[in-house]
Amino acid sequence: MHTAIGPFTLELWKEGRTHERRSGLRGTVPGFGEVVLTAPLPLKHTPGSVVSEVRGPSIPTAVFETRGIHTEATDLPTLNGSTLRVGDAMVHLRRNRFGLTLRARALHFRYGGDHYRLRAVSRKRFVLTRRADDEDPGVALTAKQSGLGGRKLVVRTTGRAVAADIALVALFAGVDRAPLTRGGAVRAALGRSTRLLAESQA
Numbered sequence: 001m002h003t004a005i006g007p008f009t010l011e012l013w014k015e016g017r018t019h020e021r022r023s024g025l026r027g028t029v030p031g032f033g034e035v036v037l038t039a040p041l042p043l044k045h046t047p048g049s050v051v052s053e054v055r056g057p058s059i060p061t062a063v064f065e066t067r068g069i070h071t072e073a074t075d076l077p078t079l080n081g082s083t084l085r086v087g088d089a090m091v092h093l094r095r096n097r098f099g100l101t102l103r104a105r106a107l108h109f110r111y112g113g114d115h116y117r118l119r120a121v122s123r124k125r126f127v128l129t130r131r132a133d134d135e136d137p138g139v140a141l142t143a144k145q146s147g148l149g150g151r152k153l154v155v156r157t158t159g160r161a162v163a164a165d166i167a168l169v170a171l172f173a174g175v176d177r178a179p180l181t182r183g184g185a186v187r188a189a190l191g192r193s194t195r196l197l198a199e200s201q202a
Contacts, residue, residue: 001162001163002136002160002161002162003030003031003032003160003161003162004157004159004160004161005029005030005031005032005157005161006030006157007154007155007156007157008027008028008029008030008154008155009027009152009153009154009155010025010026010027010035010037010152010153010155010170010173011025011026011027011151011152011153012024012025012147012149012151012152013025013026013036016042019042019043019044020042020044021042022038022041022042023038023039024036024037024038024039024052024174025037025039025150025152025153025170025173025174029056029166031058032056032058032059032161032163032166033056033057033058034056034057035054035055035056035059035166035167035170036054036055036056037052037053037054037170037171037173037174038052038053038054038055038174039052039053039076039173039174039175040052040075040076040077040174041053046065048067048071049065049066049067049071049077050065050066050071050074050075050076050077050078051063051064051065051066051077052064052076052077052171052174052175053171053174054167054170054171054174056166056167058163059163059164059166059167060086060087060163060164060167061086061087061167062084062085062086062087062164062167062168062170062171063084063085063171064077064082064083064084064171064172064174064175065077065082065083065084065085066078066080066081066082067081067083068080068081074176075176076174076175076176077174077175077176078175078176078178078179079093079095079107079175079176079177079179079180080179082175084109086111086112086164086167086168089111089112091109091110091111092109092110093107093108093109094107094108094109095107095108095179095180097179100182102119102120102121102180102181103119105120105179105180105181105182106118106119106120106180107119107180111164111168112164114130114131114133114136114164115130115131116128116129116130116131116168117129117131118172118177118180119180120177120180120181121142122181123178123181124144124145124146124150125142125143125144125145126142126143126172126177126180127140127141127142127143128140128141128143128165128168128169128172129141130159130162130165136160137159137160138159139157139158139159139160139161139162139165140157140158140159141155141156141157141158141161141165141169142155142156142157142158143155143169143172143173145173150173153170153173155169155170
């Protein structure tokens with residue numbers, strides 16, 4: 001069902017301790033109810049990978065997972081070596097790692113017959129767009145994270161959203177989107193290299 005919604009906010013939540021600690025963002029989205037992002041899931045339950053997950057009673061469960069040695073040096077799943085699942089569907093991701101502009105570096109994927117694009121505006125702002133087609137004018141969800149560690153996410157919607165749109169925009173708040181900008185990709189690579197080196201010498 002397509003729903004016109006106003007701005008909505010997801011805010012930080014935390015629970016548990018040490019290896020069972022969970023945290024992320026949660027809030028109520030008009031027309032879709034409660035949305036809960038866990039970013040990342042406790043490592044005890046996802047050995048060898050870093051996973052973020054979105055759940056809610058009126059949206060499909062969405063999961064973003066990264067595997068590989070670089071996961072030892074990151075706190076959130078990255079766009080490298082990653083998989084996206086929405087409901088029961090595996091979603092193929094593609095992007096141009098060598099793009100010179102933010103638009104050229106955008107992440108593209110298709111789910112449920114709809115074409116999506118995730119584009120960075122800055123380090124803390126991104127836009128998720130579902131392309132218009134013959135039956136639907138499409139939608140753009142502009143998200144901005146604020147506060148230390150992204151403690152709050154404010155989303156503004158242009159167009160009528162469906163449940164998958166809500167799940168996806170929340171999920172990407174729990175993903176390391178640095179590769180969508182050239183500067184962010186360089187900083188992220190250097191940071192991971194430094195962290196891996198430090199851990200190998202510990």
